[in-house]
Amino acid sequence: MGEKIKRTHHCGSLTLENTGDDVVLAGWVQTRRDLGGLIFVDLRDRSGMVQVVFSPEYNRQAFEKASEIRSEFVLAVKGRVFKRPEENVNPKIPTGEIEVFADELEILNTAKTPPFPIEDDIKVDESLRLKYRYLDLRRPSMLHNMTFRHKVNKAIRDFLDENGFIEIETPMLTRSTPEGARDFLVPSRLNPGTFYALPQSPQLFKQILMVAGIERYYQITRCFRDEDLRADRQPEFTQLDIEMSFVDVDDVISLNERLIKYVVERTTGRTVEIPFRRITYGEAMEIYGSDKPDTRFGLEMVDVTDIALKTEFKVFSEAARSGGKVKGINIKNSAGLFSRRQIDELVEKAKEFGAKGLAWISLSSEGIKSPIAKFFAREVMEELLERMGAQPGDFLVFVADSDPRLVVTSMGQLRLHLGRHLNLIDKNALNFLWVVEFPLLEWDEEEQRYVAMHHPFTSPMDEDLDLLEEDPGRVRAKAYDLVLNGTELGGGSIRIHRTELQERMFKVLGFTQERAWNNFGFLLRAFEYGTPPHGGIAYGLDRMIMLLLGLNSIRDCIAFPKTQNAACLMTEAPAQVEPRQLKELHIQVTI
């Protein structure tokens, strides 16, 4: 901007109180309305928009120059603020009561016609928005998302700073470790044939920081996982990573409740009640069929396996007898909603979700309608209806299978489908929920061994320690996930801090001592030098911001996101490199 013309005010900040002020504005041209003898320009900067008037009577020179103006030109305008006459007030914009008469115009830059309009609620293909992301980010809603994200980051830092945490950066170039997601690898030029891995999370470093006596650490940092993308998943994403020493599960949970309350109330103005509800993993699976239940609606699952044993209906009784389960959901007051055809569709859905079938009982005004009723003795049916809390008008669905896990997971998905389909979800609710007491290990069919459900450094619960060798699958962990509206926001655990327990853990995971030291030697060595009890949590920050903003995709709160093919449409990364670069790295491309 030239010497003589320097910004004094922001477009969106002008009000009636500025009437009569001489101002200099700078910004982009939202629209130009050329009436021939009078030109209106809506000038936009980060703060908002204001109408600038170019009139030959006010300043002929500026007026004549204004005919060159086009959309998205960058202008500096010197002028005076006037109150608009009553009939010219525009109630649709915040600055609609005033306008700026221009007496000097400087065109700081011209612009090509943008490929899509710079305004909210545009219908345009997302790939075009991503290619021209700098234009997309000019749209007020995207600017708002970026600003909100900044506020969340700031609130997090304010709270954690006040609570004695220090932010420490950990390396981006680190070593690949087994288990977990696929790593992004970076070749080392100075050490031919070796590779760094980009961190999947700062997990090991933050534990070492506890050994280092930091006591309270946090970091807002990028993490990398080379897995397929989703609406809520990018290959590079941001974590809020926290670790604390001398704490147990309750300490971590209560600090994090205060953190979440602080951040959400600060950034959204909404009220958050703490403590959050807690539910064990076992309960979550039995009642909701999910380890991240959406508790904004009911449709809770009821176990009727014992009743199923008493029926003539083979699907039920045999599932029950062979170690399986039978579970039902009572969809209250909905018998009238399910026509024969809609029932068929629901059965199809259940099959999509893995169930072998779906039994149903409709309690309409004409009495019980159900293809399975004939297999039930009167008193067994009564017991079933009572267990289900069934009233006239209710519609009951049941899934039975000899595989109990299949029953709960398929029904859990069916529950979500019904919740959405029947519009039972309160879109304004913020239902925070802790899921605790996760299994420490799960059996991996492919590898024929136990693998850590969280990670190999997660501490078992004290009362389950004795089961570690004899029945590893039953050991519960000091692990917790924070769930918001059916989405996992973050998770963490109390870690193992004693060498002998860590060695038992590796043994159960099938690691020889040699392999454990090969992969995690640096951590195990650190643990030998006085490791305090410690634990922490990590949040998916993109996801948290997406949910708080009510977005459908994390791409809308990431400035430069990747597509489903993990490409950046703006920079066209990834791309081929010069043969010389590959040679320096001793890398040969074989495709």
Added chain:
RNA sequence: GGCCCAGUAGUUCAGUUGGUUUAGAACGCCAGCCUGUCACGCUGGAGGCCGAGGGUUCGAGUCCCUUCUGGGUCGCCA
């Protein structure tokens, strides 16, 4: 890796069982006119390798195959 959806002016879309001229509309863009517009208005104009390649056919935007791109989802994501 599997399944599903979508690719036609700059943008958003329409385009009939495959068939009539030169593939349309709206918005945007360009030009002219217009002194109170704010979705400015009026008149006129430019703008298309119908994602790409192959096939079927007398004839393909339309049917078939392959492929690319974008999106959703399952697998995957300690």
